[in-house]
Amino acid sequence: MAPSSDIPLYNSRIFDSYRKLLRKKYPHVNIDEVLSHARMQKREIADPGHWFSQRQVDRFHDKLVQLTNEPGIAREAGRYAASPDALGPLRSFLLGMVGPEYVFFIINKIALKFTRSSRFDSRRTGPREIELTVTFNEGVRENPRQCENRIGFIEAIFLLFDHDFPEIEHTECIFKGGDVCRYMIRWRPSFATRLLLARRVCSFLLLILALGTLWTPPQLVGSMLFCVLLLLYLALTLTTHHMERKALLSSLTSMRNSSEALLAQVQENCDSALTINEIGKVISTRTDLEDILSSVNQVLLKRLGYGRGIILLADPESDSLVLRGCFGLSESDEERLGRMRLPLRGAAPLGIMVDCYRSQRPVLVGNIADMRDQALPESYALFTDLGVKSFICAPIVCEGESLGVLAVDDAKREGELLQSDLNLIQGVAPVIGVAIRNAMRLANERRLSDQLRKASEQLERRVEERTAELRRANEELEFLYDSVSHDLRTPLRVIYGYGELLLDGYRDILDEAGKEYVDCIVKGGEKMEATLDHMLDLTEIRLAQLDPQRLDLSQMAQRILNDLRITDPKRPVEIDLQQDVVVTADERLLTSVMENLLGNAWKYTASKPVCSIAFGMRDGVCYVRDNGVGFDMGQAERLFVPFQKLHDGRIFAGHGLGLSLVRRILDRMGGSVWGEGTPGEGATFYFTVPCREAGKPGAPLQA
Numbered sequence: 137m138a139p140s141s142d143i144p145l146y147n148s149r150i151f152d153s154y155r156k157l158l159r160k161k162y163p164h165v166n167i168d169e170v171l172s173h174a175r176m177q178k179r180e181i182a183d184p185g186h187w188f189s190q191r192q193v194d195r196f197h198d199k200l201v202q203l204t205n206e207p208g209i210a211r212e213a214g215r216y217a218a219s220p221d222a223l224g225p226l227r228s229f230l231l232g233m234v235g236p237e238y239v240f241f242i243i244n245k246i247a248l249k250f251t252r253s254s255r256f257d258s259r260r261t262g263p264r265e266i267e268l269t270v271t272f273n274e275g276v277r278e279n280p281r282q283c284e285n286r287i288g289f290i291e292a293i294f295l296l297f298d299h300d301f302p303e304i305e306h307t308e309c310i311f312k313g314g315d316v317c318r319y320m321i322r323w324r325p326s327f328a329t330r331l332l333l334a335r336r337v338c339s340f341l342l343l344i345l346a347l348g349t350l351w352t353p354p355q356l357v358g359s360m361l362f363c364v365l366l367l368l369y370l371a372l373t374l375t376t377h378h379m380e381r382k383a384l385l386s387s388l389t390s391m392r393n394s395s396e397a398l399l400a401q402v403q404e405n406c407d408s409a410l411t412i413n414e415i416g417k418v419i420s421t422r423t424d425l426e427d428i429l430s431s432v433n434q435v436l437l438k439r440l441g442y443g444r445g446i447i448l449l450a451d452p453e454s455d456s457l458v459l460r461g462c463f464g465l466s467e468s469d470e471e472r473l474g475r476m477r478l479p480l481r482g483a484a485p486l487g488i489m490v491d492c493y494r495s496q497r498p499v500l501v502g503n504i505a506d507m508r509d510q511a512l513p514e515s516y517a518l519f520t521d522l523g524v525k526s527f528i529c530a531p532i533v534c535e536g537e538s539l540g541v542l543a544v545d546d547a548k549r550e551g552e553l554l555q556s557d558l559n560l561i562q563g564v565a566p567v568i569g570v571a572i573r574n575a576m577r578l579a580n581e582r583r584l585s586d587q588l589r590k591a592s593e594q595l596e597r598r599v600e601e602r603t604a605e606l607r608r609a610n611e612e613l614e615f616l617y618d619s620v621s622h623d624l625r626t627p628l629r630v631i632y633g634y635g636e637l638l639l640d641g642y643r644d645i646l647d648e649a650g651k652e653y654v655d656c657i658v659k660g661g662e663k664m665e666a667t668l669d670h671m672l673d674l675t676e677i678r679l680a681q682l683d684p685q686r687l688d689l690s691q692m693a694q695r696i697l698n699d700l701r702i703t704d705p706k707r708p709v710e711i712d713l714q715q716d717v718v719v720t721a722d723e724r725l726l727t728s729v730m731e732n733l734l735g736n737a738w739k740y741t742a743s744k745p746v747c748s749i750a751f752g753m754r755d756g757v758c759y760v761r762d763n764g765v766g767f768d769m770g771q772a773e774r775l776f777v778p779f780q781k782l783h784d785g786r787i788f789a790g791h792g793l794g795l796s797l798v799r800r801i802l803d804r805m806g807g808s809v810w811g812e813g814t815p816g817e818g819a820t821f822y823f824t825v826p827c828r829e830a831g832k833p834g835a836p837l838q839a
Contacts, residue, residue, distance in 0.1 A: 144187030183554035210281040214288020335372035425575035429461035449540035534569035714752030740764030763818040
């Protein structure tokens with residue numbers, strides 16, 4: 137895919153040479169007009185860390201040629217790189233080389249400091265002859281003036297070492313149908329090299345004359361020639377030594393300057409690393425957000441060297457950026473900034489810092505006056521009152537989420553902040569984001585912990601209150617059961633007892649209707665008394681003392697079914713009992729469970745031609761299965777509710793307390809019960825009995 141024309145490809149140092157050349161040789165040219173046309177700024181040109189796009193470069197060259205009326209100014213600007221005020225520390229680095237030939241050995245590394253558009257390769261093809269090949273990256277479309285500027289820079293390399301202009305043959309050019317730009321570079325020896333050669337020739341001639349005097353008598357002409365050659369040799373020797381010493385001193389000076397610049401850069405990188413390291417220590421030793429912000433501000437003031445700075449964080453309640461930390465500001469200025477609110481929502485321009493927060497892209501403002509239209513009026517007035525001229529705004533981002541904005545400026549600095557400053561702040565901001573995110577998470581965890589603790593305490597109180605209410609309700613219910621069971625039993629017996637006497641003494645007098653009425657009174661009383669007995673059973677279960685014993689449920693089921701068959705000996709029944717189903721439980725309570733479940737199976741299979749009843753255990757769960765009338769699973773919740781019946785009471789007799797009694801018994805023993813059924817096909821009831829150690833009675837259940 138071809139890269140966009142707006143991708144940064146060319147370093148600002150290339151155009152800084154143009155600017156310096158125009159200032160020296162073309163003072164009539166308005167450099168601001170050229171930069172404005174190319175959408176460049178002076179601070180960007182002066183910043184060695186800034187890069188420009190191909191579109192900007194094309195516009196720059198078009199306007200420059202138009203104003204200077206010099207089509208060859210690109211090559212001239214390339215040559216100007218040899219001047220003392222060009223290239224900066226890189227010039228000192230190049231002068232540290234032995235000669236131009238060695239520069240071409242590392243030309244690709246040097247080129248990377250100037251362009252990202254191409255790759256440079258060089259090879260030696262002969263004495264004082266090098267082939268240089270420039271291969272362009274995919275999608276790059278330079279203009280011919282950049283090729284001329286490249287040739288001028290090659291010439292500047294030789295001028296740096298006091299060489300004459302080299303002979304450069306452009307054998308292949310991408311603008312003339314070639315695939316690459318290829319240059320054949322040839323050069324003549326330098327003046328110093330020629331002096332050294334002349335000294336060697338003089339020494340050779342002196343040696344010949346000296347040997348000649350050994351074989352022939354000395355002559356005046358020969359002696360004079362010898363003296364002249366000797367003087368010439370001495371002069372050449374002194375001159376070459378002086379030039380070598382001068383070149384050596386120049387090389388050492390350049391190396392010293394380059395080393396000093398490198399040390400300054402190393403110190404700057406060290407300060408940046410120390411800043412990040414100290415912020416990391418703050419993260420590891422602080423947990424409170426305010427403490428972290430205060431410590432981070434102290435580190436930034438100590439290490440970054442900027443006069444002032446502020447940290448704005450998003451306030452979720454007011455949906456705006458608010459001041460949460462600062463350094464280098466007076467108390468009055470801090471108070472004024474503390475009242476500032478930068479809204480994060482709205483369609484109108486909301487300011488540079490809000491744009492930085494939203495887009496998560498850093499902003500370098502070279503001159504605050506240029507951004508007046510983009511800033512909120514009140515914010516712009518506040519910043520100008522504070523003396524802000526140039527500032528950097530970097531988003532504080534963690535895990536892809538914007539948390540706030542870090543902004544710094546230095547009112548005491550001469551000139552504008554540079555791209556290198558922006559790179560430094562941009563590297564520090566994410567570290568601050570990690571610190572702030574950790575503090576926020578810890579604060580949220582503390583808040584959630586407090587909320588959970590309070591909720592837990594409230595829940596415990598509510599549980600205690602509900603438990604007390606339930607205990608009182610159970611006591612009242614048991615009292616009601618006892619009262620009803622005992623208070624109603626005597627009058628109930630009187631009612632159906634007199635009914636029995638009436639039948640025994642006056643049967644011959646009563647007609648059939650009367651007999652039927654009296655018989656209904658007697659049966660109703662007996663049924664009511666049975667219901668009262670079951671109600672007493674429900675209350676007795678809670679207070680029952682458990683006596684766990686090993687029980688063979690297979691034998692118990694067989695005994696219960698035998699008793700049931702006596703009540704209807706003619707009913708065809710298929711019984712499937714699994715043998716050796718042994719559990720440990722209270723015999724009296726578990727017998728009641730088995731009687732109720734097997735009794736229901738016997739009752740609800742009465743209408744079947746052949747009833748089928750099965751009992752067994754599978755995976756520790758006991759079951760009672762029948763092929764009776766079954767039930768609808770949608771009504772399953774009503775199965776274990778007291779006095780609830782799923783079938784017609786006129787067809788299937790019962791008081792509605794059997795299954796509720798089963799559940800209560802199994803709950804009392806720590807087990808459970810549930811049922812599954814299909815209408816017309818039968819039902820299966822499952823129950824579990826937890827293992828208990830035989831011989832150790834359980835305590836009564838407390839409400």
